[in-house]
Amino acid sequence: MALIRHGLPAREDFAAVGSEDALPEGAVIVPFARYRAEREALLARNAPLGVRIEPGERVEELSDDLPRLAVIALAFPQFKDGRAFSSARLLRERLGYKGEIRAVGNVLRDQIFFMSRVGFTAFEVEKDKDAAAFAETMAEFSQVYQPSSDRRPTVLALRQGARMAAE
Amino acid sequence: MYRYDEFDRTLVKERVAQFRGQVARRVAGELTEDEFRPLRLMNGLYLQLHAYMLRVAVPYGTLSSRQMRMLAHIARTYDKGYGHFTTRQNIQYNWPRLGEVPDILDDLASVEMHAIQTSGNCIRNVTSDQYAGAIAEEIEDPRPWAELIRQWSTFHPEFSYLPRKFKIAVTGSPHDRAAVKVHDIGLDLVKSEAGEIGFRVHVGGGQGRTPMIAMTIREFLPKAELLAYLEAVMRTYNRLGRRDNLFKARIKILVHETGQEKFRAMVDEEYALMQGESPIEVPPEEVARIVAYFAPPAFERLPDADPATDRLAAEDRDFAAWLRRNVKAHRAPGYAIVDISLKPIGGVPGDATADQMDLVADLAETLSFDELRVTHEQNLVLPHVRKRDLPELWRRLKAAGLATPNMGLASDIIACPGLDYCNLANARSIPIAQKLSERLADQALQEDLGELKIKISGCINACGHHHVGHIGILGVDRKGTEYYQISLGGSADENTSLGEILGPSFTEDDAVEVVDKILGLYRELRENGESFLQCYRRVGARPFKERIYGAH
Amino acid sequence: MAKAELPQALTANRLGDGEVVYRTPAGAWSARFAEAAVFGTKADAEKALADAEADVAARRVVAVYLFDVVPGPNGPSPRETREVIRAKGPTVRLDLGKQAGNSAEHGARAS
Known part of the structure; x- marks a missing residue:
């Protein structure tokens, strides 16, 4: 398991805590259900807090608390469950979340480019080799057709720019 | 037709390079088959019974002669x-x-083609009317x-x-040749009372094991809103x-499961929220840039009739039959749309040899403004042919086994x-x-039987569109033996309907006999020149069931 | 009443070209069904399947599975139509596949 944050290998500084586990000292990521049940106590702790969201859970329900959350971990129980792609975009574009959005679970190297486009900034990958290939995989495409949370200029915008320059 | 600019070209090339890397990782053992499968499927590569199979997209069914020659080259090489x-509107190599x-994909990229998203749980090759830009009735x-x-x-x-694959079809004509109502999203170009052109949006059609006809969730969507609205649906x-x-x-x-009104409201709510985001x-x-690529070719001003063509039609019954069945009215006077049948009698529906592809490419280049179409009924089309060129075209097609005059008839079978x-x-x-x-x-x-769409699928996934065949045939496995279930009354046009299963299934030989009997009964029952489908819709399934299975 | 178990053979596709192959008695892979090992007991068949995993890991073959064969006067043959077609080639193109003796040869390499 390797963590990449903002494109670089990073040290894990959050403890992933299950629904029944005792809370350790320091930064933790807790399941959304536990967050709902223990919200006051969790927010009162003097340590960074993250929430893990499963694909069927609605990020909108967290909207009021987002400024107080350091990490939103969006889970991929299987790589093919793509609901978190929409959750990430909603967090960035609709709910204005500025903190870390982390992909956790069955995260494949070949999905990272799309994940980064919809707003993920951290990735827990299963293979160290996949982490090493991060820069390579991010460089595979130099152009994009669709606007997304990464605000990359799209092909449509570049064409429009070229037209304006030509006038 | 559309030509790639530097951006389109770059993206397709980068995809080939990416896939080359994925194949290399598979061969080097960095990826297991389970890890590689979704990657290869997203690029149209399957493992089938005998070998790999590569599915190449022909976006909205439009091809140039250069592209068709490349398809022939790939088949040969x-x-x-x-x-x-x-x-x-894809082509498969078996x-x-x-x-x-990766080399095949490089060759395809050199003629602005690809296998991108021809499989996988993503938005697939977008399909359209094979007569687009040529047929008289078209709105746009x-x-x-x-x-x-x-x-x-x-x-x-x-x-x-996505949860599953996703297919989008677009048509611009009142007569639907793109089967939009059996797609995940079907789009019709329509004209409003104010004379503005926009889209009618149908969602939730499909075939497979649970065939359903799409529901209309938007009667008129301004064209400028198309992609944003599609994002809301997606x-x-x-x-x-x-x-x-x-x-x-x-x-x-x-x-x-959600229901038409509620689903529409959900999409509308999402669409409203999306405004102000990105x-x-x-x-x-x-839009103008893309539209310009599809500007009509420089048609000559011609008289609508061509005397030499008419003379040959009067003298040669085969030519006359071909004109009747395979040639359609074009919107420009003196021109015609020509269907090329890939359904020779006794042949494999949809198969074409490399030589045939080359010939068709030559014909498109010299006789049809360099344009070709691929149809979802597994035929090809030369969309813009001068009527005066029809005799020559017919002779050359005939010599290559490509002039079977059976479009829309009983032997024009989808399989x-x-x-x-x-x-x-x-x-x-x-x-x-x-x-x-x-x-x-x-x-x-065949001509007496009139318009008849027989569609055959070898499994419940319904790639052969049996649910919307006037006569649909579905292959099933009964303890290791092949059986065939027959359904009647399906249709994929603007009056879409799903076929009704006639009854218990048949062996292959019996199924052929049963279809023959069904057609015999149709000839007995039809009134006033009714087509098979019209007749079936009038009399219902019962007389057919009684004829095939007996009264009880 | 439970049916008597049929003997089985083990098949896969070659990773490189997808060619249908069969496990031989020597533990190799052959493109010819006639050279396939026929396992008379479930235990032997399962053991062969387990052994073949090494060739999957070594990227020689993919999609390994067992299928039923029926004994006959001219030797065993696959029970299901699907496996008969895999062993021979498309029934609608007798010029292609194993039945034509050219399944792994085509395109530029064959010429």
Whole structure:
């Protein structure tokens, strides 16, 4: 398991805590259900807090608390469950979340480019080799057709720019 | 037709390089088959019964002669000299080697083609009316919009891991040749009372094991809003489509379980919320840029009739039959649309040899403004042919076995590859198509039977569109033996209907006899020149059931 | 009444070209069904399947599975139509596949 944050290998500084586990000292990521049940106590702790969201859970329900959350971990129980792609975009574009959005679970190297486009900034990958290939995989495409949370200029915008320059 | 600019070209090349790397990782052992499978499928590469199979997209069915020649070159160089045109405006190669697929993709990229998203749980090759830009009745050419959808859906970061595959079809004519109501999203170009042209949006159609007709969720969508509205539909589906059961994962299940009004409201709510975020906006200049590529070719001013063509039609019955069946009225006087039948009597529906592809490319280049179309009924089209060129064209097609005058007739059968090639099939489709075609070969008989759509699938996935065949045939496996279930009354046009199963299934030979009997009964029952479908809709299933299975 | 178990053979596709192959008695892979090992007991068949995993890991073959064969006067043959077609080639193109003796040869390499 390797963590990449903002494109670089990073040290894990959050403890992933299950629904029944005792809370350790320091930064933790807790399941959304536990967050709902223990919200006051969790927010009162003097340590960074993250929430893990499963694909069927609605990020909108967290909207009021987002400024107080350091990490939103969006889970991929299987790589093919793509609901978190929409959750990430909603967090960035609709709910204005500025903190870390982390992909956790069955995260494949070949999905990272799309994940980064919809707003993920951290990735827990299963293979160290996949982490090493991060820069390579991010460089595979130099152009994009669709606007997304990464605000990359799209092909449509570049064409429009070229037209304006030509006038 | 559309030409890539530097951006389109770069993206397709980068995709080839990426796939080359993925293949290399597989061969080097960095990826297991389980890890590699989704990657190869997203690029149209399957492992079938005998070998790999590569599915190449023909976006909205439009090809140039150069592109068709490349398809022939690939068939010759990397495959066994032929290709199979599918029911979704794709072409499949049945024998490529894994290590050579990146080279095939490089060759395709050199003529602005690709295999991107021809499989996988993503937005697939967008399909359209094969007569777009040529047929007189058209409201507007749908292809610029199909091209816009192609670009928008290519590597969409949010919608590449959907619950299931997703198919979009667009048509611009009142008569639907694109089967829009059996697609995940179907789009009709329509004209409002104010004279403005926009889209009618149908969602939740599909075939497969649970066939459903799409519901209309928007009667008029301004063209400028197309992509943003599609994003709202896609996001609603991506978040709420079922992922617990593979067989219930298509959007049709979500739409039909949710209900038309409620689904419409959900999409509208999402669409409203998306405003002010980063909705995809297409500048009018960009629309104009794409539309310009589809400007009508420089048609000559010609008299509508051509005397030499008419003379040959009067003298030669074969030519006359071909004109009657395979030539359609063009919107420009003196021109015609020519269907090229890939359904020779007794042949494999949709198969074409490399030589045939080359010939068709030559004909397109010299006689049809360099344009070709691929149809979802597994035929080809030369969209813009001068009427005076029809005799020459006919002779050359005939010499290559491409002038069977059977468009829309009994032997113009759709069939999936079935158990002869496909890993998913339960039964063979092609042999029964061949037997029926031979049984019904007589031209006078076929013309007497009139418009008849026979569609055959080798399994419940329904690639052969059996649910919407006037006569649908579904192959099933009964204890290791192939059986065929027959349904009647399906249709995929603007009056879409799903066929009704006639009764218990038959062996292959019996199924051919049963179709013959069904057609015999139709000839007894028809009134006032009714087509088979009209007759069936009037009399219902009962007389057919009684004829086939007896009164009780 | 439970049916008597049929003997089985083990098949896969070659990774490189997808060619249908069969496990031989020597534990190699052959493109010819006639050279396939026929396992008379479930235990032997399962053991062969387990052994073949090494060739999957070594990227020689993919999609390994067992299928039923029926004994006959001219030797065993596959029970299901699907496996008969895999062993021979498309029934609608007798010029292609194993039945034509050219399944792994085509395109530029064959010429």
